[in-house]
Amino acid sequence: MNILETKNLYKQYKQGEISVNALSGINIQIPEKAFTALLGPSGSGKSTLLNIFGLIDQPTQGKLYFCGKDITAASEKELTAIRRHQLGFIFQGFNLVPVMTVFDNVEYPLTLLGLDKKTRYERVNLMLDRVGISQFKKHLPDQISGGQKQRVAIARALITKPKLVIADEPTANLDTKTATGIIDLMYQMHQDFGTSFIIATHDERMSSHCHNSYQLHDGVLQ
Amino acid sequence: MKWLKLAIKNVLRNRRRALVTVLITAVGVSAILIGGGFANFTYVSLKEMAARSSGHLIVAHKNYFDKEENTPMEFGLEEYRALAKTLKSDSDVRYAIPRIDFSGLISNGEKSTIFMGSGVDAKYEFKVKGPFLVIESGNVLSKREKEDDPRVMLGTDLAKSLNAKVNDSLTLMSTTVDGGLNAIDVTVQGIFSTGTPEVDKRSIIVNINTAQSLLVTNKVSSIALHLRDTETTFNKYDEFSAQYPELSWETWLDQAFFYTGVKNLYNRIFGLLGLIIAMMVFFSIYNTVNMSVVERTREIGTLRAIGTYASEITRNFILEGLVIGVIGAVTGITIAALTSLGLSLADIQMPPPPGQTNGYPLIIDIPANLYLIAVAMSLFICILAAWLSSYKAAKKPIVGALSHV
Numbered sequence: 001m002n003i004l005e006t007k008n009l010y011k012q013y014k015q016g017e018i019s020v021n022a023l024s025g026i027n028i029q030i031p032e033k034a035f036t037a038l039l040g041p042s043g044s045g046k047s048t049l050l051n052i053f054g055l056i057d058q059p060t061q062g063k064l065y066f067c068g069k070d071i072t073a074a075s076e077k078e079l080t081a082i083r084r085h086q087l088g089f090i091f092q093g094f095n096l097v098p099v100m101t102v103f104d105n106v107e108y109p110l111t112l113l114g115l116d117k118k119t120r121y122e123r124v125n126l127m128l129d130r131v132g133i134s135q136f137k138k139h140l141p142d143q144i145s146g147g148q149k150q151r152v153a154i155a156r157a158l159i160t161k162p163k164l165v166i167a168d169e170p171t172a173n174l175d176t177k178t179a180t181g182i183i184d185l186m187y188q189m190h191q192d193f194g195t196s197f198i199i200a201t202h203d204e205r206m207s208s209h210c211h212n213s214y215q216l217h218d219g220v221l222q
Numbered sequence: 223m224k225w226l227k228l229a230i231k232n233v234l235r236n237r238r239r240a241l242v243t244v245l246i247t248a249v250g251v252s253a254i255l256i257g258g259g260f261a262n263f264t265y266v267s268l269k270e271m272a273a274r275s276s277g278h279l280i281v282a283h284k285n286y287f288d289k290e291e292n293t294p295m296e297f298g299l300e301e302y303r304a305l306a307k308t309l310k311s312d313s314d315v316r317y318a319i320p321r322i323d324f325s326g327l328i329s330n331g332e333k334s335t336i337f338m339g340s341g342v343d344a345k346y347e348f349k350v351k352g353p354f355l356v357i358e359s360g361n362v363l364s365k366r367e368k369e370d371d372p373r374v375m376l377g378t379d380l381a382k383s384l385n386a387k388v389n390d391s392l393t394l395m396s397t398t399v400d401g402g403l404n405a406i407d408v409t410v411q412g413i414f415s416t417g418t419p420e421v422d423k424r425s426i427i428v429n430i431n432t433a434q435s436l437l438v439t440n441k442v443s444s445i446a447l448h449l450r451d452t453e454t455t456f457n458k459y460d461e462f463s464a465q466y467p468e469l470s471w472e473t474w475l476d477q478a479f480f481y482t483g484v485k486n487l488y489n490r491i492f493g494l495l496g497l498i499i500a501m502m503v504f505f506s507i508y509n510t511v512n513m514s515v516v517e518r519t520r521e522i523g524t525l526r527a528i529g530t531y532a533s534e535i536t537r538n539f540i541l542e543g544l545v546i547g548v549i550g551a552v553t554g555i556t557i558a559a560l561t562s563l564g565l566s567l568a569d570i571q572m573p574p575p576p577g578q579t580n581g582y583p584l585i586i587d588i589p590a591n592l593y594l595i596a597v598a599m600s601l602f603i604c605i606l607a608a609w610l611s612s613y614k615a616a617k618k619p620i621v622g623a624l625s626h627v
């Protein structure tokens with residue numbers, strides 16, 4: 001079954017008189033356990049599409065299915081519940097909570113799930129080990145490097161064992177060597193957990209790992 | 223616990239701002255407590271004064287309180303000795319003191335002026351008046367006065383206007399119960415001050431016997447009941463008025479016009495003050511949380527994206543407001559308690575209230591329920607302010623929040 005599927009999806013931005021079609025008739029299917037790259041030049045609509053996939057933005061037109069269910073008209077509450085249980089996010093700017101330690105940042109989604117302290121503790125420690133930042137778990141985000149921050153973010157995205165992780169340019173703020181490490185880590189996590197990834201990137205090296213890659217151009221899939 | 227810890231960490235993000243807000247809340251809470259404590263002390267004092275001057279309960283003839291008498295003592299109590307004795311046997315009653323209210327002219331031979339007289343039972347009356355009747359010169363009336371040498375006590379201003387001193391001789395004139403005129407000569411026993419010039423200008427006090435012989439009656443106007451505990455007043459009122467329906471009953475509050483007046487005035491003043499303080503605290507917290515919300519827009523977007531409900535975001539901001547509120551309230555209570563303690567040691571005199579001649583010590587007597595009210599109020603204000611300043615931001619479109627810089 002497809003995790004995500006779109007039918008003739010449009011996204012229009014109105015700026016005064018002018019309206020811009022950021023997406024024009026997107027038909028796409030994201031299967032389970034897929035590692036997908038979304039490529040395209042700047043302004044082609046990658047972020048716009050990922051935001052809709054991440055259920056944090058609504059299309060202007062067309063239909064969106066999550067696990068076969070039409071969620072085009074779902075309420076904000078329902079969408080939040082899906083994000084909480086089934087989705088993970090990795091941002092370009094890491095977006096860790098600055099007052100929380102590395103451990104607390106990764107633990108946060110489990111707290112939302114209402115898991116007890118012991119379970120949370122075990123799962124977070126395992127995950128921190130897994131992404132290789134155990135020794136920094138008491139550190140604040142400000143006290144670690146960008147690559148380490150993105151590892152924390154990957155741990156936070158995967159801690160709830162989501163069906164799909166959405167990553168919008170996760171390596172854009174990192175140097176080449178660190179970026180390669182992050183790409184490898186995401187691929188490893190995909191392999192280990194069977195989580196689907198959809199990654200918007202300029203980074204051509206990403207494609208080497210990817211089962212499928214899509215090219216966006218002016219809001220149209222090539 | 224987790225959330226509370228997070229809220230504390232978030233409050234501490236901007237320590238200076240948090241400190242200022244905590245201080246404003248603390249000052250607000252302590253100002254309300256100190257103002258309220260001062261008002262309360264005033265109320266308690268005035269209540270005591272009112273209750274001691276009128277008695278906690280006053281019992282009289284059925285018509286005494288609502289109808290005008292055509293002749294003096296028309297609505298007097300006849301069998302008052304027996305009634306007073308029965309009432310006094312109640313265990314909550316300390317004294318049952320008969321009293322005659324009368325009026326007439328008082329003269330020094332050259333000048334006459336109107337007086338308002340009280341005929342009292344000297345044995346108890348001066349005990350219950352206590353510190354609220356200040357003897358300026360001479361003495362209080364004696365319990366055992368010679369029948370051929372009736373004595374009178376004058377208010378200070380009346381004495382001044384009659385140019386009368388202790389042991390001077392004066393004449394009282396009044397209408398008798400059958401409408402005739404009667405006069406008796408009296409000797410000044412003492413000069414007193416109640417602290418209220420209006421009263422001191424007209425008041426005289428004589429023994430009941432003196433008043434009865436002036437009016438040619440064997441009745442009294444009323445019996446004043448002094449209870450052991452002021453708090454029981456209204457219960458005893460219900461009890462007695464059910465037990466003696468043929469008589470008319472009033473409480474000290476019905477007769478305490480000064481107390482009621484001051485209380486209304488102070489309630490308005492301190493109520494307005496409280497409102498201003500509440501607004502000040504509200505806007506301070508609103509502003510603090512609002513600034514925090516704006517600064518953390520991207521963080522709010524992130525937390526929403528990874529599955530936090532808008533209501534949970536708002537709840538966290540409310541917790542932050544509460545952290546500030548609780549710390550502020552506790553600090554405020556401490557300040558107020560220390561101020562109250564300090565003032566009670568410092569012995570500062572307040573100027574007399576309106577219509578009074580004597581000042582009184584500045585004491586802050588904060589009742590326990592005022593602490594509760596102040597804390598509940600400040601917490602409520604914190605919750606409201608934090609909620610109002612964050613709920614909109616929590617519902618804002620996530621994509622917009624995420625791209626906020």
Ligand SMILES: Nc1ncnc2c1ncn2[C@@H]1O[C@H](COP(=O)(O)OP(=O)(O)OP(=O)(O)O)[C@@H](O)[C@H]1O
Nearest residue numbers: 013015020022040041042043044045046047048049
């Ligand atoms: N909030 C917005 N209001 C108006 N136009 C917008 C808005 N967001 C995006 N756009 C427009 O939509 C188009 C697609 O933008 P989008 O951010 O999806 O591109 P992108 O492929 O992610 O680019 P980049 O590689 O630079 O991140 C662009 O033309 C952009 O200007």
Ligand SMILES: [Mg+2]
Nearest residue numbers: 046047048168
């Ligand atoms: Mg983009």
